[in-house]
Amino acid sequence: MPDSPVITRFAPSPTGHLHIGGARTALFCWALARRLGGRFLLRIEDTDRARSSESATVGILQDLAWLGVEWDEGPRFDVAPGRTIGGDPRSVGPFYQAQRIEIYDRWIDWLIERDLAYPAFDSGEEIEAARRAAQAAKRTYRYKRAADYDRPAALRRMRDEPHVVRFNMPERPVRVMDDVLGEVSFNVEDTDDLVIRKADGFPTYHFAVVIDDELMGVTHVLRGQEHLNNTPRHVALQGALAHEDGTPFRTPRYAHLPLIFNPDGSKMGKRDKDKAARAACRERGIEAPPVPGIEESVFSAWLDDAKSQLETHALERLAAYLAIDLPEIEVADFRRSGYDPEAVCNYLALLGWNPGLKNPDGTDVERWTKDFLAKHFATDRIGKKNAQFDRTKLLAFNADRLQKDMDDRAFLAAWRDWATEHDPPLATVLAGTRGELMARAARPRTRILREASAPVRFALIADDAVEFDAKAVEKALSKGEPNGMAMLAEIRAVIAGIEPFTPQAIDAAITAWAQQRGVGMGKVAQPLRVAVTGATVSPGLGETLALVGAKGALARIDRCLKVNRA
RNA sequence: GACCCCAUCGUCUAGUCAGGUCCAGGACACCAGGUUUUCAUCCUGGUAACACGGGUUCGAAUCCCGUUGGGGUCGCCA
Numbered sequence: 001m002p003d004s005p006v007i008t009r010f011a012p013s014p015t016g017h018l019h020i021g022g023a024r025t026a027l028f029c030w031a032l033a034r035r036l037g038g039r040f041l042l043r044i045e046d047t048d049r050a051r052s053s054e055s056a057t058v059g060i061l062q063d064l065a066w067l068g069v070e071w072d073e074g075p076r077f078d079v080a081p082g083r084t085i086g087g088d089p090r091s092v093g094p095f096y097q098a099q100r101i102e103i104y105d106r107w108i109d110w111l112i113e114r115d116l117a118y119p120a121f122d123s124g125e126e127i128e129a130a131r132r133a134a135q136a137a138k139r140t141y142r143y144k145r146a147a148d149y150d151r152p153a154a155l156r157r158m159r160d161e162p163h164v165v166r167f168n169m170p171e172r173p174v175r176v177m178d179d180v181l182g183e184v185s186f187n188v189e190d191t192d193d194l195v196i197r198k199a200d201g202f203p204t205y206h207f208a209v210v211i212d213d214e215l216m217g218v219t220h221v222l223r224g225q226e227h228l229n230n231t232p233r234h235v236a237l238q239g240a241l242a243h244e245d246g247t248p249f250r251t252p253r254y255a256h257l258p259l260i261f262n263p264d265g266s267k268m269g270k271r272d273k274d275k276a277a278r279a280a281c282r283e284r285g286i287e288a289p290p291v292p293g294i295e296e297s298v299f300s301a302w303l304d305d306a307k308s309q310l311e312t313h314a315l316e317r318l319a320a321y322l323a324i325d326l327p328e329i330e331v332a333d334f335r336r337s338g339y340d341p342e343a344v345c346n347y348l349a350l351l352g353w354n355p356g357l358k359n360p361d362g363t364d365v366e367r368w369t370k371d372f373l374a375k376h377f378a379t380d381r382i383g384k385k386n387a388q389f390d391r392t393k394l395l396a397f398n399a400d401r402l403q404k405d406m407d408d409r410a411f412l413a414a415w416r417d418w419a420t421e422h423d424p425p426l427a428t429v430l431a432g433t434r435g436e437l438m439a440r441a442a443r444p445r446t447r448i449l450r451e452a453s454a455p456v457r458f459a460l461i462a463d464d465a466v467e468f469d470a471k472a473v474e475k476a477l478s479k480g481e482p483n484g485m486a487m488l489a490e491i492r493a494v495i496a497g498i499e500p501f502t503p504q505a506i507d508a509a510i511t512a513w514a515q516q517r518g519v520g521m522g523k524v525a526q527p528l529r530v531a532v533t534g535a536t537v538s539p540g541l542g543e544t545l546a547l548v549g550a551k552g553a554l555a556r557i558d559r560c561l562k563v564n565r566a
Numbered sequence: 567g568a569c570c571c572c573a574u575c576g577u578c579u580a581g582u583c584a585g586g587u588c589c590a591g592g593a594c595a596c597c598a599g600g601u602u603u604u605c606a607u608c609c610u611g612g613u614a615a616c617a618c619g620g621g622u623u624c625g626a627a628u629c630c631c632g633u634u635g636g637g638g639u640c641g642c643c644a
Contacts, residue, residue, distance in 0.1 A: 051643075142640085186569075190569050354578090354580070363592050364593065386636080523603090536605085541603060
């Protein structure tokens with residue numbers, strides 16, 4: 001197939017949110033297709049009837065679209081009003097495996113006819129017993145067709161008895177060429193006759209993936225390293241299958257990606273959220289469900305079993321009650337925390353891939369947008385080592401996005417969008433006249449949008465709700481000669497006369513007054529800062545005062561003078 | 567346990583395929599100093615790694631073998 005176009009695919013199973021590791025796989029598949037001038041395809045592997053759900057599918061589509069990892073072929077999805085992605089220009093769909101059962105059945109019949117696959121009638125208990133026996137004998141369990149297998153009888157029985165179909169694994173060692181790992185060999189004796197169709201009639205992952213990749217023309221398969229041991233099965237299946245005209249199934253190029261782990265070395269997963277919440281409960285001695293909607297027995301079982309998981313909504317309510325932030329594991333978590341999708345993609349790509357380029361100043365190139373990936377990504381620079389997810393570094397990347405790649409306007413727009421979804425009252429404020437000022441004050445002090453309101457929190461409360469920090473009062477108002485209280489009383493008049501009440505005018509007026517009065521700025525700024533915010537830390541003085549307005553500033557100064565009178 | 571994969575600063579990594587220019591470079595974090603009205607930013611400097619043991623070679627982070635350590639898989643899940 002020298003001229004076949006490059007097709008990559010991401011094939012998630014819709015059993016939950018899109019995991020950050022899956023997001024990286026999707027990003028790499030997307031980038032490779034772009035780089036090679038190919039097409040990126042999205043396929044939904046929903047053959048597990050019990051665990052797949054429509055809502056999970058929609059969630060995954062949304063998460064990918066949010067990241068900007070857009071598929072050329074696959075389920076249709078509206079990324080913006082009037083802009084739809086996906087579709088089936090080559091007529092290789094449908095892209096939901098549950099809708100492709102007839103296709104799989106056809107190929108399974110084809111295999112059975114040639115005795116390359118066969119029905120098996122073992123019960124779950126029988127299999128389990130055999131597995132346990134093998135384990136007891138310290139042997140690796142593997143299913144092989146019995147020597148006295150009666151094929152004609154089996155073919156008769158399969159018409160009305162529950163059964164699975166197993167692939168007759170050829171007794172040949174399998175060699176797999178991997179673009180990341182190099183050549184990997186597997187012994188015959190380690191591969192067994194895998195099930196290719198379950199008793200419920202749905203194909204197993206191994207079978208569906210081989211059929212679909214071939215029929216959809218997939219040329220490059222990028223997937224997590226946990227699939228490495230599955231590859232010989234897929235290669236064997238490809239070797240057994242051929243089209244009507246005799247053309248054999250192709251083996252795509254494989255690239256197995258290193259895995260992503262937690263900083264503590266454990267596997268990054270949804271359970272980490274439970275772990276965090278459980279630890280917080282233990283620490284506070286909470287033994288009964290503190291929020292409604294969680295049953296007493298469920299809660300105590302959850303508390304005792306480190307492996308158990310609470311339902312997502314229950315977990316979120318619990319976290320809100322405990323006032324803790326659950327660790328971000330899934331793409332939706334990062335979105336909710338207010339990360340920028342480009343920063344997430346940038347950091348994710350760096351986890352296992354490196355362009356190997358230097359900046360003019362000699363530092364390594366490691367900041368980029370997806371356009372860069374589309375231009376430079378290739379499998380030959382994917383690393384082999386599992387990587388630990390470092391939230392602190394991601395935070396630094398995200399902060400740089402806000403600080404260096406956005407201006408106040410762009411920041412305000414992003415902040416408003418975020419708040420509209422996650423903090424409506426804040427969104428209202430940001431949409432008002434103070435929005436610009438809020439953005440200007442918050443942006444330099446923000447790493448993720450969820451934290452953005454912290455530095456301007458004082459401006460979101462009523463003038464008479466300022467809580468004066470005792471240490472701040474002591475340090476900035478009580479000490480010194482003249483002390484801060486005296487200073488405050490003096491400068492009140494200056495504040496009252498500033499017009500217009502803008503950061504620039506305020507700063508200018510205060511600087512001029514301090515100079516004229518012959519005192520350092522610190523002597524003036526800190527008392528004012530405490531009077532207006534209650535603390536010694538805030539954005540620039542001009543911004544701080546402007547945010548509460550002239551009226552607010554004066555009211556706060558007066559109240560400070562009154563409340564903190566010695 | 568069996569099979570497979572991996573191994574450079576705390577973390578992500580460059581350097582490894584084509585051995586010398588590497589007493590190992592960058593980023594994040596950390597520490598110290600500086601700028602600044604506080605904070606954040608910014609600037610300067612610093613601490614910090616080739617897992618271990620054998621080989622091959624004039625020469626090994628780089629090649630080979632072993633050990634140790636870590637990870638993955640062993641489902642009618644994907």
